[in-house]
Amino acid sequence: MYTPHDDTLGSNLKASIWLAIPLALAFLWLTLGFSPKESTPYFLGEKVLAKCQDAYLLGTIEKVRTLGYAVHFGPETQPILCANYLWQAEFLESYQPVAQFQHGQTTWQIGDQVELAFLVEGKKRTLKAKISDLTSSGKVSLKYPEGEPLAVAYFQSHIGKNYVPLGAYWMRKL
Secondary structure (H helix, E strand, C coil): CCCCCCCHHHHHHHHHHHHHHHHHHHHHHHHHHCCHHHHCCCCCCCEEEEEECCEEEEEEEEEECCCCEEEEECHHHCCCCCCCCEECHHHEEECCECCEEEECCEEEECCCEEEEEEEECCEEEEEEEEEEEEECCCEEEEEEEEECHHHHHHHHHHCCCCEEECCHHHCEEC
């Protein structure tokens, strides 16, 4: 029976709390500290796609830092300008080109003709282009855009030779 002069209950409770706090912190560190993206680092010289604005830019890992990755983008990534800063792993993905990619019910291949639509000046504008490169994650690079002049101008100024996800911009296979 507990009496006001007997402090064994209070000391047991304090000992339990001091044991529970480090265990809880260790559990949080183990579960939150290891994410799948962080466990697969990128290496010096590896080609990656970096998400910038509405497109993905092809670049090469130039430096590996503790806070992120320095990525070098070639002149073909123009006109999109992304600040040269350290890229976090969540904005990068490995560049792995493939000849074809299954997206939903459709199989996409290099050389396929696609139609895209953009909202330019409040109106839907369309253009046609060919898939010039395709990645294992479903990102495509397009070439030879033709169609409505405003759509082509929008495409050249916002995407250029960079990559977009399949299905973006109301993309459909012709």
